[in-house]
Amino acid sequence: MTDIARMQSASIVPPAPRIERVPLILFGALAIAPFLAALSGAEGYVLSLLCRVMIFGLAALSLDLILGYGALVSFGHAAFLGIGGYAVGILASHGMEDALVQIPVALAASGLFAAITGTISLRTKGVYFIMITLAFGQMLFFLATSLAAYGGDDGLTLPSRSLLAGTTILKNDRVFYGFCFICLLGVYVLAREIVSSRFGRVLRGAKENPTRMEAIGFHPFRFQLLAYVISGMMAGLAGVLLANQAEFISPSFMTWQRSGELIFMVVLGGLGSLHGAIVGAAAFLLLEEFLPEILHLASFMLSSDLQSRLVENWKMVFGPVLILIVLFVRGGIMGLVPGGRHD
Amino acid sequence: MTATLLLIQALNGLQFGLILFLIAAGLTLVFGVMDFINLAHGVQYMVGAYLVAAFSAWTGNFGLALLLALPTALAFGLLLEVLIFRHLYDRDHLDQVLATFGVIVFLNQAVKFIWGAAPLNVPVPEIFSGSIEITDGLLYPVYRLVIIAAGLAVALLLYVLVSRTRVGMLVRAGATNPQMVSALGVNIQRLFMVVFGFGAMLAGFAGAMVAPILSVEPGMGDNILILAFVVIVIGGIGSIRGAFLAAILIGLVDTVGRSFAPNILRFFLDPATASQTGRAVAPMLIYIFMAAVLFFRPSGLFPAKR
Numbered sequence: 001m002t003d004i005a006r007m008q009s010a011s012i013v014p015p016a017p018r019i020e021r022v023p024l025i026l027f028g029a030l031a032i033a034p035f036l037a038a039l040s041g042a043e044g045y046v047l048s049l050l051c052r053v054m055i056f057g058l059a060a061l062s063l064d065l066i067l068g069y070g071a072l073v074s075f076g077h078a079a080f081l082g083i084g085g086y087a088v089g090i091l092a093s094h095g096m097e098d099a100l101v102q103i104p105v106a107l108a109a110s111g112l113f114a115a116i117t118g119t120i121s122l123r124t125k126g127v128y129f130i131m132i133t134l135a136f137g138q139m140l141f142f143l144a145t146s147l148a149a150y151g152g153d154d155g156l157t158l159p160s161r162s163l164l165a166g167t168t169i170l171k172n173d174r175v176f177y178g179f180c181f182i183c184l185l186g187v188y189v190l191a192r193e194i195v196s197s198r199f200g201r202v203l204r205g206a207k208e209n210p211t212r213m214e215a216i217g218f219h220p221f222r223f224q225l226l227a228y229v230i231s232g233m234m235a236g237l238a239g240v241l242l243a244n245q246a247e248f249i250s251p252s253f254m255t256w257q258r259s260g261e262l263i264f265m266v267v268l269g270g271l272g273s274l275h276g277a278i279v280g281a282a283a284f285l286l287l288e289e290f291l292p293e294i295l296h297l298a299s300f301m302l303s304s305d306l307q308s309r310l311v312e313n314w315k316m317v318f319g320p321v322l323i324l325i326v327l328f329v330r331g332g333i334m335g336l337v338p339g340g341r342h343d
Numbered sequence: 344m345t346a347t348l349l350l351i352q353a354l355n356g357l358q359f360g361l362i363l364f365l366i367a368a369g370l371t372l373v374f375g376v377m378d379f380i381n382l383a384h385g386v387q388y389m390v391g392a393y394l395v396a397a398f399s400a401w402t403g404n405f406g407l408a409l410l411l412a413l414p415t416a417l418a419f420g421l422l423l424e425v426l427i428f429r430h431l432y433d434r435d436h437l438d439q440v441l442a443t444f445g446v447i448v449f450l451n452q453a454v455k456f457i458w459g460a461a462p463l464n465v466p467v468p469e470i471f472s473g474s475i476e477i478t479d480g481l482l483y484p485v486y487r488l489v490i491i492a493a494g495l496a497v498a499l500l501l502y503v504l505v506s507r508t509r510v511g512m513l514v515r516a517g518a519t520n521p522q523m524v525s526a527l528g529v530n531i532q533r534l535f536m537v538v539f540g541f542g543a544m545l546a547g548f549a550g551a552m553v554a555p556i557l558s559v560e561p562g563m564g565d566n567i568l569i570l571a572f573v574v575i576v577i578g579g580i581g582s583i584r585g586a587f588l589a590a591i592l593i594g595l596v597d598t599v600g601r602s603f604a605p606n607i608l609r610f611f612l613d614p615a616t617a618s619q620t621g622r623a624v625a626p627m628l629i630y631i632f633m634a635a636v637l638f639f640r641p642s643g644l645f646p647a648k649r
Contacts, residue, residue: 073437120634124641127380127436131576132637135630138569142626148619256569260382260444267441313456319449326442327430 022337023275027185030054034177047173048245053285054180055241057278058187060265062234066227067263068272069195071207075130076117076137077262080232082144082254083110084239089156089249099162099170103240110236111229113140118228122221137259144251155250162244170244180241184278187234191274194230203227268325270334279333291318345606347481352599358487360594361494365549366567367574367586368501369542375518375581376538377432380439383423383446384546385568391416391547392554392563393454396463405468405555412551413544420543424536432535447565455561462558490552497548498587505583514538518581570597573629577636579643589644593629601625 030050037046059081066072087106096102117136124132150156161170169175194200205213206220213220243249252258261284269280292314299307310317329336370384394415398408427446431439467486474482505511513534516524525531550564557563574593578585605621612620636644 067437073440075440120638124637127374127580128576128637128641128643130380130436130440131572132634134569135573135576135633139627139630139634142630143623146619146623146626148622257444257565260440263437264441264444267437309456313452315448315452316456319445319447319452322445322448323427323442326434326438326445327427 022279022334023188026275026278027188030181030184034174044173047177049285049289051177051180051241051245053282054184054278055238055245056262056265056285057281058180058184058241059235059238060262060269060277060281061184061188061191061274062231062238063262064266064269064272064274064277065191065194065234066224066231067266068274068277069200069207070203070224070227072122072224072228073130073263074133074228074231075256075259075263076133076135076140077231077235078254078256078258079113079137079140080110080235081239081242081258082140082249082251083113084236084241085243085249085253086144086147086150086239087236088162088240088243089158090150092158092162093150093156097159097163098166099164099240099244102162103237106236106240107233110232110239114229114232115225118225118232122224122228134256134259137254137256141251141254141256144254151250153251155248155252158243158247158249161247162240176244180245183237183241187237188274188278191234194227195274199223199226264322268329268332270332273334276332276334283333287321288318291321347478348602349599350478350481351483352602353595354483354487354491356595356598357591358491358494358594359598360591361491361498362549362553363567363570363574363594364587364590365494365497365552366546366571367578367590368498368583369545370571371575371578371581371583371586372514372518372538373542374575376514376521377517377535378521379428379432380436380443381428382440382443382568383428383450384542384571385564385566386447386450387416387420387543387546387564388550388567389454389559389561389564390419390450391550392465392557392559393458393463393550394547395551395554396465396559397458399465405465409551413548416547416551417540417544420547421536421540423543424539428539429535451561451565460561462560465554465559467555484556486555490556493552497545501545501583510534510537570629573633575643577633577643579646582643582645585643585645593632596632597626597629600628604628 033050034047037043037050040046059077062080063074063077066074084106087109088102091097091102091105117133121129121132121136145153160168161176164170164179170179195203202213202218202220202223205218206223210220239253242253265280265284266277267280268283269276269278292311295314295317296307296311299310302310366384366388369387370381373379373381373384391412394412395405395408398411398415399405402408402411423446427442431442434442467484471486471489474484475488477483505514513524513529517531517534517538521531524534570593574589575586577593578587578589604625605618608617608621608624611617
């Protein structure tokens, strides 16, 4: 079945032979990174930074599934990060610390929230869809700030990372890195299967021309809703990992600015290529992390006072960089890599 | 007691609603006429508040500061239009959201850079300080009444401007069918600039007016921006009348809901649960309201376009 699907899509758009290089290099680099990190002398720092990259890569990937393939601009995707995170935090504070309990609960909760909000949101189009998803995100944000029993505004510190089948192996940073890696790889493979399946092609068809899809007998709403639910559950998983990585959960996980950042990661990497979203997340987080350092080096000729003010206000450079990227780097990073795009 | 509280909260809600209207009016016009999502509209509100803070510290007079802040806010809005937004009109909504998001990141940091991270206080102008007795034993700050009056005056001015003048006619036509307006020989680029600058000035005016009663701080525009979006979506994009009614509605629902949700829930739940649930539900009310409106009327209550 999938083979036939592949052949058919291949007959429409001949895939460039070099396509698969990018994900191969990407996952290869992530796989060998911990071994290099051990040599760098700052293993803890490198691992935690790369874990964040993978977790946000996972969240951005989930968003790309509906944004890149369904043209559904969800401006409330950070809500799912919050649901996943709070599932961990709330269950842990009631003594259920095993990831094997927390993850299914988080997935179920994200899926349910996505099903309810998706049913309402998908009735609207375009700008209204952006705004209604934003409204649902804000709703959940305010709900979290009022959860006085679970920290309210201040958030909730987890007693420790989740257990895995009763063992404490996730407390080891290397094991946790591996766990994030497996989650990301698994979700990536799953998402690839989804977009190349019949379901994925209907979704893309609905993006190109919903009227025509309806005319040939498909009901775009159902496909879009299912995609929205799947995407929400994937982002919920990212939320579980993020809470564990930070060992902390707070409403700030789901501000609307965070949703905006997720969209940015997807667009920065290049819409509709899945691995592009991961590359975009990596580029965004690494830029955020190292821009102060870069500014420090670049401003060596300035006085040390000015230099420190510039480094402190690095966001004044970051903002314009974002604007310039939108204005001039069309197609994202994947658009720059030869053969990086395939849709 | 409850009636007095209700009256005070209703006045607060009205005042909040009018401020929201000042912001939403510009947003809905820019949205309706240019089909442009401007997330940076909230920072224009913040810039207005900072400008009036800076000018009133410099001149020592709030009225003078306001007079200086308005043209500066206008000039600033036009500067942003020429530098950035003009290049985004023919892009899709996604690009507009992202680029204006970058503007927010920059400006929130820029005001921190110039004025520091600590909140600034703007004194309430001398003649409007103090409170007056509206009814028996009910004291209400004069300045808040001034905000209500100013908001109503601007709403009226805007109504006359949009429904009685030539520019207003073009704006209404633009909100309905921009291609046709352009085809009829109107300089759409200049119309865009006028609408944009005017919207920026209104947002700046809103920020300037609330500066004495709120603390002026970086990021103050971020949350009110979302509320302004809720307002224009409920009101129907491009409709000034819709924005006005929706803004008042949102202002009242939010303000009154926050103080009365626990009391109302007390009829159904025990007091402790009621106050906790009330506090949880109150901030969500307007979003629930918005979702309900969009569910039944997917293009808002008073859509300008058909």
